Amino acid sequence: MISGDTLTGRDRELTTLRRALSGVGNFAGVLVAGPAGVGKTRLARELLSQAAAAGTQTDWIVGTASARPIPLGAFTATIGEHVNDPNPSVRRVITALLARQRQGRVVIGVDDAHLLDGFSAHVVHQIAQSRQARLVVTVRTGAGEPDAVRALWKDGLLARLDLEPLCPQGARAMVEAALEGPMDARSAQRFWRLTGGNALFLRQLLKDQVAAGRVRKVKGVWIWDGDVAVSQNMSDLVGNQLDRLAPEQAAVLDTLSQCEPLDVGVLADLVGRAAVETAEQMHLITVERCADELTARLAHPLFGELRRVAAGELYLSKIRGALAQRLAGRDGGDAQSLVRRALLRLESDLPPDPALYVEAARATMTLLDLDLAQRFAAAAAAAGSAEATEIMAVNRFLAGDGPAAEQTLSALAARGGDRHRWTTLRAANLIWMLGRPAAAEELLAELAGRTETDAQRAARYSVEACVDAVFARCAEAERKARYALDCPELSDLNAMLAAVSLIMAAGALGHADDIGPVARAALDRATGSYETSHMRFWFAGVYARACRLTGRLEECRRAAELLSELAQDMPSLAYANLVFMVGAVELMRGDVGSATKKLHEALAGVETHGVTTGLRAACVFGLAEAHAKLGEAQAATEMLGEARQSARPEFLFMHTALALATGWVLAAGGSLAEAVDTVLAEARVARRRGQPTHELACLQAAAQWGAGQDIGEICERTAELAETLRLPLADAVAAHAAGLRAGDGEALLAVSTAYQHIGDRAAAADAAAQAAVAFTGAQLRSRGLFAAALAAQLAQECGGLCTPATRSPVSPTPLTGRQREVAELVAAGMSNKEIADRLVTSVRTVEGHLYRACQRVGASSRSDLAAIMRAGPGS
16 A cells, blocks of 8 residues: 655655556556545646646546436536437547547546446446556545446556555655644644544645644744634535534534543433434444443544534533533543543533542643643632642642742742742742742752751752752752652652752763662652653653763663653643653764754744743753754854853853853854864863763863864873763763874774764764774775765764764865864855954965865865865765
C-alpha cells in the first residue's frame, strides 16, 4: 500500500502512474483505488495536467450517482443527444474517443468509476482492451463497482495503485506545506487523529482552524491550542447524513460526543438499546468487545465535533448531567474516569459538587492538565472549599504562573494554618518562577529563626538548597539537599525541589555517580503524585544538563525515551518541557538539525503559556548553539539576543550556558579569537565558584574552536581536571587539548573516537576535522583524506554541521591563527574594512593576511577563499 496524497510520496506515486501509462507491463493505464478523501482525484488530475502540458490530448469523465440510472450517463456530453438504443451509442462513443488517437496520443481520466452505469463501464472496459488510448481511472474501495470496472484490474488491463490514508508523518508534512512553516508535533498529531489521515478532511479542517484563528504562529512554529472550529464546508464533506438523523440516532451521537468511549450498557440505558443498534448498522458508531464488556465509539472523530457545533448548550448540559449521574460509582479508582465524570458534572445542569471537584483537581494534576485542574479547583473554591484554594496555589506554581502563585501563597501564609509549608513554597516560587532568589533567601532566613520540627527543617533545607544551587554554592546545595532527602516525612513537592538542587550541584561538581540514582528516585516518587507529576518534565531538563556536564549522554537518552512514552495527548505546557528535554538530548548527542526543530517547538510552547520559569532561557541558549553549529549565523545571533534578555542576572548557574551560547554565535560569525576569550573568561569564573564541569565545558568549546594562542593554558588545566574529576569526558577533553598542542593527527582521531563513545558526534566531527588538518600539515595525505572523510560523514549525520573545525580548509601549509580568523570573517561576508575594524588593525594588514591565506589554501580570489572555507575538510 502507498500512503496517498503526501508531498513526500507524490513523486513516487507519479512515477508509478507514468510507468503504467507508458506501457510498462503491457498495461493500458492505471487504476487508483482508495477510501474517500485520500487524494485519488487530485492525483489523477495532476497526471492528466502533466500529460496535457506535454502536448498529449486528454479527456476527463466523471461518474456520478445522479447519472448512474441513465444509460451512458457519464458520456452524455460526448453523445450530444438523448439515448434511445444504448448499444449503437456505445460503439459510437468508443469510436469517437479512439478516433482522436490518429491525431496523437490520448489519455482519458475516469473519476469515480464505481458510480458508472453498466454501459459507461463497458465503454471504459472496451477502451482498455483496445489499448489505443491510455486510462487513469479512480475507484472508491468498498463501493460496489460494476463488473466491467472490477475487471479492469482483475484481468490485468490496468495497473492498480492503492492509496491509503495519511500516516502521522505524512499528515504533518501536508499541514506544514500548506502553512509554509513548521508545526509542533502535538498539534500535527491532533490533526491526524481527528481526520484519520483523510487528506480531504485534513485540508478542510486546516482551513477551518486558520480561518477561525485557532491555529497561530508562535516564535516561528504553528500551534493549535484551542477548540475545534467546524465550517459548513466540513459539515458538507463529513456530515450529510448527520443532518438527516432521526431523534433516536441523534441522541446516540450526541451522548457519545460528550463522553467516549462509553460502555454500551450505560449508553443503552440513556438512549435505548434499539437506537444504539440502529446507529451501529448505519455505521455512525463502532462497538468493540473487550473481555466481557462492549464499548461504543463514534465511527469518526469529526462526527462528535459536528454534533457539538449543531446542538444547543442547554440540550448538551442536560446530556452531560444524565451521564454524570449514570457514571457515578463506576470510577473504580481510575483517575481518568473520575476526571471525566467531574467534567461532565461541571459542564452540566446539575448543582456543583465541591468534594468531587477537589478530588478531580488532584487527579487532573496527576494527569498533567493544569488548566483543567485550575477549573475544577476554582469551581470548588467558589462553592466554599478552603482546600481548593490550597490546590490552586500549588497548581499555579507548577504552571509557571509566578505572579498568580505569589498572590495566593502570600495570602495562605498570612492567614495561619500551616504557615511554614506555604512560606517555603512561596520561597520556591520566588526562586524558580519569579527569578528573585535573594528575596527567597530572606524569607527562608526568617523561618530559620523560629522553632521547627525535623520535617519542617528538612522542608526549609530543600528550598534553601535551591537558593544555593542558583547562586552556584554547589557544595552547600548538595549538603542541604541530602539532609532534606534523608527525612522520611518530606512532602513530594519538597522532595522534588531537593532533588532538583542536588542534581544541579552534583552535575556542577562532577559527582556523576550520584546523578542517576537521585534522578530515578525522584521520577519514581513523582509518578502518581498530584504535587509533582508535572514537575517530572521540568526536572528532566535539569537532569539533562547535569548529564551533559558529566558526559552521561547515553543515560540521558534512555531517560528521554522513557519520558517520551508519556507524550501522547499530553497538555501543551508539559509537552513544552518534554520536547525541550528531547531537543537538549539531541543537541548534546549531535543530532543538531532535529534538535533545532524540537527546541523551537519548546520555545513556542513557552511563549504560548507565558511561563516565567527558566525554560525560556534554556530554550534560547540551546537554539543559539544549534543554529551556530549549523552555520546559521543570523538565526544564532537572533537567539542570542533573546538569551541575553531571558537570562536572569541572579541565576549564576546559567552564566556558563550564556557564555557558551555567546561563544558559539561568535564562532559562527567568524570571530574565533573573541569566542575563545569569552569561554575562557567564564572558565576562570567557574573555577573560582567551584564548578569544575562548567569550567570543563568552556575549555572543551575552546578546543573545538582550535584554542589558538591559549592552547598551553587549556592543555594544562584540562589535564588537572581529568585527574580531579575522573570522568571519560574530562579525559577526552584533556586528550583533545594535548592533541591540538602537539599537532598530532593520530591523537585527534583517537579523541574523535572517544567523543563518539561518549555519544557526542558533533565534538567527534570537530576532532576528526582537526585531525585532517594536522595530518595534511604533516604531509600524511592518505591519513588526512581518511580523517576528512570521517569528519564529513559525522557532520552529515549531525544534520549538516558547519562549525569552525568542519569548515577548516585542509592544505599542506595550514593557516596561521590570524590568517584563519581573517578567512572566517571573509566567509561570514564581512568586507576588508569591517574585518579591520573588528580586529582593530589596518585594512592593509587584513589584505596581507588575506593574500597569504589564499596562497596557502589554493584560492584564486576572495570569493574563492570564502567558498573553500564553507566547504570544509571533506570537500
